[in-house]
Amino acid sequence: xxxxxxxxxxxxxxxxxxxxxxxxxxxxxxxxxxxxxxxxxxxxxxxxxxxxxxxxxxxxxxxxxxxxxxxxxxxxxxxxxxxxxxxxxxxxxxxxxxxxxxxxxxxxxxxxxxxxxxxx
Amino acid sequence: xxxxxxxxxxxxxxxxxxxxxxxxxxxxxxxxxxxxxxxxxxxxxxxxxxxxxxxxxxxxxxxxxxxxxxxxxxxxxxxxxxxxxxxxxxxxxxxxxxxxxxxxxxxxxxxxxxxxxxxxxxxxxxxxxxxxxxxxxxxxxxxxxxxxxxxxxxxxxxxxxxxxxxxxxxxxxxxxxxxxxxxxxxxxxxxxxxxxxxxxxxxxxxxxxxxxxxxxxxxxxxxxxxxxxxxxxxxxxxxxxxxxxxxxxxxxxxxxxxxxxxxxxxxxxx
Amino acid sequence: xxxxxxxxxxxxxxxxxxxxxxxxxxxxxxxxxxxxxxxxxxxxxxxxxxxxxxxxxxxxxxxxxxxxxxxxxxxxxxxxxxxxxxxxxxxxxxxxxxxxxxxxxxxxxxxxxxxxxxxxxxxxxxxxxxxxxxxxxxxxxxxxxxxxxxxxxxxxxxxxxxxxxxxxxxxxxxxxxxxxxxxxxxxxxxxxxxxxxxxxxxxxxxxxxxxxxxxxxxxxxxxxxxxxxxxx
Numbered sequence: 001x002x003x004x005x006x007x008x009x010x011x012x013x014x015x016x017x018x019x020x021x022x023x024x025x026x027x028x029x030x031x032x033x034x035x036x037x038x039x040x041x042x043x044x045x046x047x048x049x050x051x052x053x054x055x056x057x058x059x060x061x062x063x064x065x066x067x068x069x070x071x072x073x074x075x076x077x078x079x080x081x082x083x084x085x086x087x088x089x090x091x092x093x094x095x096x097x098x099x100x101x102x103x104x105x106x107x108x109x110x111x112x113x114x115x116x117x118x119x120x
Numbered sequence: 121x122x123x124x125x126x127x128x129x130x131x132x133x134x135x136x137x138x139x140x141x142x143x144x145x146x147x148x149x150x151x152x153x154x155x156x157x158x159x160x161x162x163x164x165x166x167x168x169x170x171x172x173x174x175x176x177x178x179x180x181x182x183x184x185x186x187x188x189x190x191x192x193x194x195x196x197x198x199x200x201x202x203x204x205x206x207x208x209x210x211x212x213x214x215x216x217x218x219x220x221x222x223x224x225x226x227x228x229x230x231x232x233x234x235x236x237x238x239x240x241x242x243x244x245x246x247x248x249x250x251x252x253x254x255x256x257x258x259x260x261x262x263x264x265x266x267x268x269x270x271x272x273x274x275x276x277x278x279x280x281x282x283x284x285x286x287x288x289x290x291x292x293x294x295x296x297x298x299x300x301x302x303x304x305x306x307x308x309x310x311x312x313x314x315x316x317x318x319x320x321x322x323x324x325x326x327x328x329x330x331x332x333x334x335x336x337x338x339x340x341x342x343x344x345x346x347x348x349x350x351x352x353x354x355x356x357x358x359x360x361x362x363x364x365x366x367x368x369x370x371x372x373x374x375x376x377x378x379x380x381x382x383x384x385x386x387x388x389x390x
Numbered sequence: 391x392x393x394x395x396x397x398x399x400x401x402x403x404x405x406x407x408x409x410x411x412x413x414x415x416x417x418x419x420x421x422x423x424x425x426x427x428x429x430x431x432x433x434x435x436x437x438x439x440x441x442x443x444x445x446x447x448x449x450x451x452x453x454x455x456x457x458x459x460x461x462x463x464x465x466x467x468x469x470x471x472x473x474x475x476x477x478x479x480x481x482x483x484x485x486x487x488x489x490x491x492x493x494x495x496x497x498x499x500x501x502x503x504x505x506x507x508x509x510x511x512x513x514x515x516x517x518x519x520x521x522x523x524x525x526x527x528x529x530x531x532x533x534x535x536x537x538x539x540x541x542x543x544x545x546x547x548x549x550x551x552x553x554x555x556x557x558x559x560x561x562x563x564x565x566x567x568x569x570x571x572x573x574x575x576x577x578x579x580x581x582x583x584x585x586x587x588x589x590x591x592x593x594x595x596x597x598x599x600x601x602x603x604x605x606x607x608x609x610x611x612x613x614x615x616x617x618x619x620x621x622x
Contacts, residue, residue: 006611009602010582040561044554045582046422047564049602124490128476135478205476212474216441217491218464310405385445388404 002043010045014053022062022073023084033063033071121219125227132205133235136197141242144190147183148246154179187243194239198232199299207307211389221383225300225376233292283358286365294372298324301375304382310390328371394419394538394569395440399449402435402593409435411593412449419537420566422583424612425573427590428620433573434471436590437542440571441468453538464492467536471543473523477516481526484515488530500533503559507552521548525556532559539563539570545579557583577613587612589619 004013021027036054040047054071057063062083065071074080099109154176205214206224214224272280301324306317393416400413410432417423425433438444439451442458453462475484481504489495504511507525515523524547531539541560545553553576560570561583574580581587581601589597596619597604604612 004582006614007605007609009605011602037562037564040564041558043582044557044561046585046601047561048421048585049582052602121491128487132476132478209472209474210476212443212468212470212472213476215443216463216466216468218460219491220460388444 002045004043004045011049011052011056014039014043014045014050015056018053018057019062019083020087022080023087027073029073029077029080030075031073033073035070122223122227125217125219125223126231129201129205129227129231130234132201133197133231137194137235137239140186140189140193141238143182144186144242144246147179147186148248150179151183187246190239190243190246194232194235195295195299198228198235198296199303202228202300203303206383207303207313207387207389209389211387215387215389221380224383225380228300229293229296232296236292236296280358283362283365286362286369290365290368290372294368297372297376297379301379304379304387307388308382308386310388324371324375328368331367392419393417394454395571396452396455397436397449398452400436400439400446400451401448402432402439402444403447409593410439410446413593413595415588415595415598417538417569417571419569421585422560422564422570422572423586423588424577424580424584425571425588425590426575426577426612426616428575431590432593433590434542435593437468437540437571437573440538440540441466464494465537467492467531467534467539469528469531469539469541469544471546473520473527475515475523475527475530477523478514480512480514481509481518482511484526484530485511488533492534494535495530496533496535500529503529503533507555521552524548525552528556532563535568537568539568540573541570542573543575544572545574545576553579577616578611581612584612589616591620 002014002017004010018027027033033054036047036050039045040050043050054063058065058071061076061079062074063071064074095113096106096109099112100106104112204210205228298321302317302320303313305320306313306315309316309319395415395417397413397415400410401408402410413432413436425436427433435444439446440453440458442463451458453466456462476487479487485497485500485504488500489497501511504526507529509518509522509526509529515526518526528541528544531541539560544560545556548556557580560572564570572580572584584601586600587597587604588595597615601612604610604615608615
């Protein structure tokens with residue numbers, strides 16, 4: 001469910017993975033966000049760390065905290081769309097960089113992708 | 121809290137002592153039964169005589185061993201329980217309970233005292249199987265009464281009850297305190313705890329014997345040797361007795377304080 | 391951010407051996423702190439001093455501003471490294487005993503956890519395997535609502551599944567009014583549950599930082615850093 005690597009702070013990884021779930025619709029717009037305690041227990045992570053990750057999400061506006069009702073995912077579909085796009089751009093950037101290290105130019109890399117997408 | 125500690129200390133001690141009492145009673149009854157059933161067997165010969173002797177010996181040995189055990193056993197159990205609860209792995213649990221060191225000691229002393237009293241009672245009662253149906257009971261009581269009177273006149277004259285009370289306190293608590301003292305001070309010597317306990321005991325013996333004699337005899341000068349009758353001798357002796365008992369009680373009080381101090385500040389359970 | 395524990399120039403000698411060397415540290419409520427170090431680094435000595443089982447040679451240790459005593463023992467839940475419970479009792483009698491002495495003990499929590507880990511209350515403690523005995527001790531310690539949990543090697547002798555359960559329980563029990571001090575050498579398992587890591591080397595604190603900072607500034611996990619710092 002939650003996978004953490006050794007090299008980055010856990011709160012950052014948590015933020016990323018939560019963004020991913022919001023971007024791909026696992027957490028739906030306007031839905032209530034899980035509680036700190038639930039995520040902490042499920043992920044085996046310190047509650048303060050989880051709290052820090054949540055605060056990051058609140059800061060970016062993707063998650064809104066309503067005082068008594070709790071935390072909710074934003075209903076701003078534009079924002080979620082942009083989030084998804086940004087994450088996709090990161091993957092694309094990564095692809096292009098790796099192909100460049102194999103000697104492919106950007107155009108070659110793009111063409112290559114079109115060619116193999118049927119096979120994969 | 122004291123009540124709860126006491127409950128658990130009692131349970132801890134009791135599980136060794138009560139089986140011992142059962143054995144004592146059981147063997148006393150067995151001896152009595154044996155004597156009743158086979159009393160005349162001494163005359164028989166051959167195989168029957170052999171079985172009689174063997175069975176009789178076994179029962180008699182068990183009985184005498186259990187008498188000895190019931191006199192000393194309770195102190196052995198008290199010592200082992202003290203060491204196990206506070207000076208071994210279990211100390212990690214007991215000494216982190218929200219209870220003062222005094223409470224630990226007092227609880228153990230009270231539980232031990234109860235069991236010492238119980239042991240004494242059981243010891244006396246273990247003669248019951250012999251006394252029941254025995255016509256000599258009134259005579260025995262008569263003899264006991266006379267012995268008691270002599271003791272009273274000779275040693276206890278005035279302050280009889282004071283002396284008896286102090287003796288009881290010394291008997292019930294003093295020896296326990298000495299045991300706790302030896303064990304606690306003994307653990308100050310790492311890796312040589314038993315030796316340490318032994319040395320502490322020797323220190324106690326030297327101190328108590330050497331000075332108490334002087335202390336007690338201080339009363340002797342007042343004895344006017346010209347008037348030599350039971351009354352004045354009794355008075356002097358009772359004075360000496362009283363003084364030496366008080367002296368021992370002071371020693372025990374000091375040892376209690378030392379024990380508590382070491383427990384609080386110098387303990388290292390390993 | 392209130393301080394539950396403070397050590398000031400805390401030093402402990404065993405004869406001539408220096409076990410704890412001028413330790414200075416504060417622990418705040420609401421944090422889970424890892425006390426990490428190799429065997430013999432002074433972890434257990436430090437924890438014993440917190441619990442009043444040892445007196446410092448010099449310096450002091452304060453819990454809620456007081457020296458270790460009856461009051462501190464009321465609010466500290468201690469899990470020793472050894473099996474310290476009287477083993478002649480049955481598990482349910484041990485539960486009762488805990489409840490008798492600690493007012494913050496919850497019978498319900500204890501029973502739930504015992505059944506979750508498939509431990510039979512009616513068995514005599516001494517008949518349990520070592521791993522199960524450790525689980526019982528841990529369950530009893532975690533069933534209290536203490537202000538400081540002192541756990542000395544809580545997951546060392548248990549199987550991986552039980553380890554996960556234990557760490558989850560520690561997280562579930564988390565509340566802002568309590569601090570949890572975990573002494574362990576199984577750093578990888580506990581790293582994500584920690585706020586802060588303390589490295590103890592030869593009786594001294596050589597690192598006192600949050601897990602986040604360590605990862606951010608050094609680009610490696612606490613476990614990896616530990617292996618560097620304590621390389622043999």
